[in-house]
Amino acid sequence: xxxxxVLYSIASGYLQGVDLSPLKFAYDFAAERHAGKRHACxxxxxxxxxxxxxxxxxxxxxxxxxxxxxxxxxLKEGVASMSELEQQFGHDVANIxxxxxxxxxxxxxxxxxxxxxxxxxxxxxxxxxxxxxLVRLADRLQDMVTLAPAPEELRRQVARETMDLYAPLASxxxxxxxxxxxxxxxxAYLFPLEHQDLTSHLESSLAERQAYVDEVISIFYEKLKKNxxxxxxIIGRPKHLYSIYKKLIAxxxxxxxxxxxxxxxxxxxxxxxxxxxxxxIHGEWTPVPGRIKDFIxxxxxxxxxxxxxxxxxxxxxxxxIQIRTDEMDRVAQEGVAAHWAYKEGQKINRNDxxxxxxxxTLVKTLQEVEDPNEFMDSVRGELFEPDVYALTPTGEVRELxxxxxxxxxAYSIHTAVGDSCVGAKVNGQLVQLKHELQNGDIVEIVTAKxxxxxxxxxxxxxxxxxxxxxxxxxxxxxxxxxxxxxxxxCERELKKYDITLKKLLKSGHIRMLLKQLHCNSLxxxxxxxxxxKISLEQLLKALQPKDVREEEEKRRQxxxxxxxxxxxxxxARSGSREGIDIQGIDDMLVKISQCCxxxxxxxxxxxxxxxxxxxxxxxxxSNLLATDPQRRIPVNWSASSKSMHRAELFIRAENRRGILxxxxxxxxxxxxxVVEFKARTTPENIALLDVVVQVSDLQHLRQLQRNLQHMPxxxxxxxx
Numbered sequence: 001x002x003x004x005x006v007l008y009s010i011a012s013g014y015l016q017g018v019d020l021s022p023l024k025f026a027y028d029f030a031a032e033r034h035a036g037k038r039h040a041c042x043x044x045x046x047x048x049x050x051x052x053x054x055x056x057x058x059x060x061x062x063x064x065x066x067x068x069x070x071x072x073x074x075l076k077e078g079v080a081s082m083s084e085l086e087q088q089f090g091h092d093v094a095n096i097x098x099x100x101x102x103x104x105x106x107x108x109x110x111x112x113x114x115x116x117x118x119x120x121x122x123x124x125x126x127x128x129x130x131x132x133x134l135v136r137l138a139d140r141l142q143d144m145v146t147l148a149p150a151p152e153e154l155r156r157q158v159a160r161e162t163m164d165l166y167a168p169l170a171s172x173x174x175x176x177x178x179x180x181x182x183x184x185x186x187x188a189y190l191f192p193l194e195h196q197d198l199t200s201h202l203e204s205s206l207a208e209r210q211a212y213v214d215e216v217i218s219i220f221y222e223k224l225k226k227n228x229x230x231x232x233x234i235i236g237r238p239k240h241l242y243s244i245y246k247k248l249i250a251x252x253x254x255x256x257x258x259x260x261x262x263x264x265x266x267x268x269x270x271x272x273x274x275x276x277x278x279x280x281i282h283g284e285w286t287p288v289p290g291r292i293k294d295f296i297x298x299x300x301x302x303x304x305x306x307x308x309x310x311x312x313x314x315x316x317x318x319x320x321i322q323i324r325t326d327e328m329d330r331v332a333q334e335g336v337a338a339h340w341a342y343k344e345g346q347k348i349n350r351n352d353x354x355x356x357x358x359x360x361t362l363v364k365t366l367q368e369v370e371d372p373n374e375f376m377d378s379v380r381g382e383l384f385e386p387d388v389y390a391l392t393p394t395g396e397v398r399e400l401x402x403x404x405x406x407x408x409x410a411y412s413i414h415t416a417v418g419d420s421c422v423g424a425k426v427n428g429q430l431v432q433l434k435h436e437l438q439n440g441d442i443v444e445i446v447t448a449k450x451x452x453x454x455x456x457x458x459x460x461x462x463x464x465x466x467x468x469x470x471x472x473x474x475x476x477x478x479x480x481x482x483x484x485x486x487x488x489x490c491e492r493e494l495k496k497y498d499i500t501l502k503k504l505l506k507s508g509h510i511r512m513l514l515k516q517l518h519c520n521s522l523x524x525x526x527x528x529x530x531x532x533k534i535s536l537e538q539l540l541k542a543l544q545p546k547d548v549r550e551e552e553e554k555r556r557q558x559x560x561x562x563x564x565x566x567x568x569x570x571x572a573r574s575g576s577r578e579g580i581d582i583q584g585i586d587d588m589l590v591k592i593s594q595c596c597x598x599x600x601x602x603x604x605x606x607x608x609x610x611x612x613x614x615x616x617x618x619x620x621x622s623n624l625l626a627t628d629p630q631r632r633i634p635v636n637w638s639a640s641s642k643s644m645h646r647a648e649l650f651i652r653a654e655n656r657r658g659i660l661x662x663x664x665x666x667x668x669x670x671x672x673x674v675v676e677f678k679a680r681t682t683p684e685n686i687a688l689l690d691v692v693v694q695v696s697d698l699q700h701l702r703q704l705q706r707n708l709q710h711m712p713x714x715x716x717x718x719x720x
Contacts, residue, residue: 601698
């Protein structure tokens with residue numbers, strides 16, 4: 001268990017010349033404010049705070065970050081105020097603690113919207129000060145270490161969020177050791193049986209594996225020195241459990257066939273020696289094609305640099321080897337903390353500046369995503385493990401998931417480049433936009449001023465950044481079209497009353513109109529009119545003077561009463577009630593149920609309602625099955641029935657111009673009438689239609705379904 005003396009010793013070891021008395025003051029402050037309180041694991045809460053601060057100190061972070069680790073719980077627990085923190089510890093500490101607090105209030109059993117908003121806060125706070133994320137990562141690591149006593153459901157929820165969000169964020173910052181620990185802890189909670197089985201297998205072969213590691217290291221030293229390469233050190237470490245498990249799943253192989261359970265790392269003095277060492281290794285053992293990666297000349301976005309290769313090594317075992325300098329090794333382990341930008345008197349270096357710029361771009365991209373589902377998909381998509389490393393003509397590396405296309409590459413450069421992308425040259429050859437990029441490809445994007453994003457691009461892209469940008473552009477264009485159409489409709493209807501939108505705005509009547517139509521602004525109203533969310537009838541009702549509206553309503557009611565009267569007289573003359581016979585019952589109101597809409601030919605049954613006669617349902621209607629069986633009566637379709645009946649169809653079709661008109665035309669050609677028509681489209685440009693039609697019987701309906709299904713664009717037709 002860490003105590004303050006240990007924390008102070010770690011901090012004073014590298015913060016020479018820095019006044020550490022505020023560190024002791026922060027510890028005393030936290031201990032006093034959290035006296036008697038315990039962490040979820042049962043330990044005193046101050047122990048958890050000391051562990052978090054010690055992790056930050058072990059990363060050699062600045063004094064304010066360590067202090068923030070000690071204080072990150074005071075605002076959440078309500079034992080201190082923001083102004084008090086600022087007064088006692090300064091502006092930076094107060095802001096870091098505030099940022100970390102606002103993103104630790106995640107309710108793991110909350111709805112998706114709540115989860116998305118908390119993660120959004122994390123990214124916003126991270127964009128303002130990266131130290132917020134470092135405190136949060138250290139806090140999450142300690143939570144994972146002490147999570148075992150928690151209920152299983154909570155353990156799994158926290159572990160899943162850690163695997164999906166915090167481990168990838170640690171990787172994005174280049175903090176490799178923390179990423180591995182977060183993944184292995186999450187693996188233990190998410191897949192306990194697999195974790196236990198893998199651990200026992202590896203422990204049983206520990207002695208054999210260590211002997212092999214010692215032998216290989218000895219051989220490496222011998223071969224390298226023979227070729228005048230003198231490594232500083234050679235390390236053979238077991239791969240972390242989760243990386244081995246991923247290989248088992250991805251390749252669908254047993255553990256015995258995972259030969260590279262150990263990764264070897266050769267540390268040399270200079271970049272020149274890195275390449276010399278690689279040449280020696282490849283000269284002695286056969287390299288595996290496609291597994292050689294040069295991250296020295298083209299570093300990863302998190303500043304990681306190293307040579308990677310896999311060879312058929314001693315005894316024919318495949319072994320993974322990383323070759324790097326001492327400084328590269330330090331950056332690979334510590335990431336952004338290796339040359340910390342907030343250390344007193346130190347300027348931010350070029351690589352860190354690029355990393356922070358990329359993180360701010362990520363934050364900006366995610367800010368534009370409003371839908372919670374889409375936001376969470378975008379977060380997961382942005383934090384992918386890259387499989388493809390492609391280069392710009394100037395040698396800048398772009399990290400992409402497998403299957404990425406030139407469109408993904410274009411959007412990784414800039415939104416404007418993506419929006420205007422018409423093609424690409426890959427390794428000097430023109431390729432189509434659907435071309436899949438490979439490792440090492442040099443990609444030059446071809447643009448055109450008149451090019452615009454296409455909905456079909458959503459089927460080609462793999463990165464969430466590209467997908468988000470394309471959707472954003474399509475929504476903006478759709479909004480502009482809807483705004484223009486809505487304005488035209490409103491101006492046309494207002495003209496009938498000798499009014500214009502300008503007059504409405506000047507008179508102040510627009511406020512009343514917006515209130516009636518539940519709109520936030522004039523633009524909001526125009527857009528809703530344009531997309532059909534506000535119907536012409538609703539608009540006219542809101543625009544008409546009250547006396548005109550009352551007169552119109554009275555006229556419509558009179559017309560409806562007259563139609564109803566004629567319909568009842570006609571039904572009485574025909575002697576049929578909705579074309580249905582009921583044995584032993586006369587003069588009872590009969591109505592077709594609108595929940596299942598049966599038509600002649602369907603098996604039906606009647607249900608005696610309270611005061612509303614008999615409602616007729618299909619025998620398999622879910623609403624009917626939930627009713628009292630004692631009130632059900634047998635009914636049959638009348639043989640003489642000639643009336644038309646409503647049925648509802650669901651149609652899924654490829655969207656194109658004129659598809660609605662073609663479907664409506666086919667329905668009319670089949671002697672059926674369209675009563676209601678609702679349509680919407682998916683992001684994949686698929687039209688989803690709910691159509692209520694009038695048909696004579698079941699045979700008529702089935703014939704209509706068959707004819708609709710024969711349309712080339714129609715994917716599915718089914719009865720609701």
